[in-house]
Amino acid sequence: MVWATVLLASGSVSAGEERQLFNVVLFVIDDLGQRDLGCYGSTFYRTPHIDRLAREGIRFTDFYAVCPVCSPTRVSILTGQYPQRWNITDWIPGRKDQPDQRLQRPSIRTELPLEAVTIAEVLKRRGYVTAHIGKWHLGGKGFGPKEQGFDINVAGDETGTPRSYFAPFRNKGGVMPGLEEAPEGEYLTDRLAAEAVRFISAHKDRPFFLYLPHYAVHTPLRAPAERIRRYPNQPRPGTQSNPVYAAMVESMDDAVGQVLQALADYRLADKTVVLFTSDNGGLATREGGPTGATYNGPLRAGKGFLYEGGVRVPLIIRWPGRGKPGTTCAEVACSNDLFDTILDAAGGRQPPDPPTDGRSLFPLLDGKPLSERAIYWHYPHYANQGSRPGGAIRRGRYKLVEDYETGRHELYDLSRDLSEEKNLATEQPDLVRQLASELEKWRQQVDARMPRPNPQYRPHPPDANGTITLPARTALIHGQQWRFEPLPHQESLGHWVQTGDSASWDFTAIQPGRFRLELVYGCHSNAAGASVEVSLDSWRQQHTLQATAGTHDYQPHVVGELKVDQPGRHTLTLKLVRPPSRPLVELRSIVLRPVKDGGR
The missing domain is CATH 2.60.120.260 (Galactose-binding domain-like)
Known part of the structure; x- marks a missing residue:
């Protein structure tokens, strides 16, 4: 393998420090709740490979997606910037306005513009071979992975859900790129793992960046029958008990395990930084079935909501030679930070790298604290899961949630109230005003677009019987x-x-x-x-x-x-x-x- 050391002049490591360039593997799982993993407390789902990754690396407890739905978070991961800067604030193309909405959503871009500089483009300039294997959902023809710095694209197109979880991987809209040939009945999660292993094998002798955003565990809930049968078919509301979702989680974990095993087999584990996260919280509403796809407790709500169940997600980092294996980090961080963290694996920040809204998490691996900062959310949409337009800010232990329909604020002390049970807004009005002002200033800085009154608003008309x-x-x-x-x-x-x-x-x-x-x-x-x-x-x-x-x-x-x-x-x-x-x-x-x- 072609390896190099670089003399770092900037970045989060000390000036003048020599450090090896690492391969990077980034797993992003779709709709995976933080509590869906054994290492985060689940006793129902089986995730032995990811749990082992956590034992070998650092597990973050307070890591956040910058949006409670998928496309905006993917923008933040790839660019290191808040998606509001690119006017992508909902899943693409988003939910259409409906007559019962008090507010009209702002229009959004339906693709990540080509002027956005992605982490793949930066790494490609540094000599990395780059691969995207899985879900893209950031634009169609002319705006796909290959136009954004990836040498290889398998399965990534404009769709937000797989055309099929079982081969043939096609529907009326077309076929998934790179999956035109597949044995009948092949499971998509298994195939993506096989494609990732094939990529590692083909490029083991040069630095590579493997971005593996699985379609799992997004709806429709589909899994091989033999895996579903491993779980009791007794789903119960308010618990993790959906057997199909459990089989999807297990399949995803197996796929992660195959990639980790390939790194070991090719003696690349000590030369590869591995990051594992998801794009938003677990789907806990009726959209995932009569009992929901999963349950995020003790976190409140789930996908689509600005409460902890919708935005607090897993992050595991395994960085060879850094950090004490099996430790946890309670630093507040978010998906914007992955860009600069990956840059540190590839030699640190260097001109003309683009500015970002994040910062490298590399110092945390050695136990060095970072200065306090706020992280922000802006979701001016009505979600399929039932939430309404709103924003939020977390600074330190406090989190403020703002309702855009009424201007109402909720304030929570997450150090004492992880489930966001007690609204402290009336008890601490000065803090509410301070955080609300800070949130508004941030919206102006990133040019966040706000919803407007809906001129077609027609709430709750009577049904055919007049009820x-x-x-x-x-x-x-x-x-x-x-x-x-x-x-x-x-x-x-x-x-x-x-x-x-x-x-x-x-x-x-x-x-x-x-x-x-x-x-x-x-x-x-x-x-x-x-x-x-x-x-x-x-x-x-x-x-x-x-x-x-x-x-x-x-x-x-x-x-x-x-x-x-x-x-x-x-x-x-x-x-x-x-x-x-x-x-x-x-x-x-x-x-x-x-x-x-x-x-x-």
């Missing part, structure tokens, strides 16, 4: 602790602990009329007796909560009748008057059923 349904996911929260619980077995308004918390819903009446109002909720017996007030214009009615068979046993409860005097948009408000002794209540929806003259 108006107001689901929990569309509620505007006006208090401190109420929150939308997005998991499939909940999809409810929960955390009933604060007197005066309220939520409101806009709806559209086609014509005047009388309605019977029902609250659909689940209430544990220990929470019965609490009370809420429902109001619409001058109409007000209190309701005492009644016990159901359990918190998730959602039953309709009639509150009373109200009259809508005129067609058009109206706003209904629900307020917590007396909290329950224990917060074991979840509201699934509010239903307005038309009352016909002369009867119900």
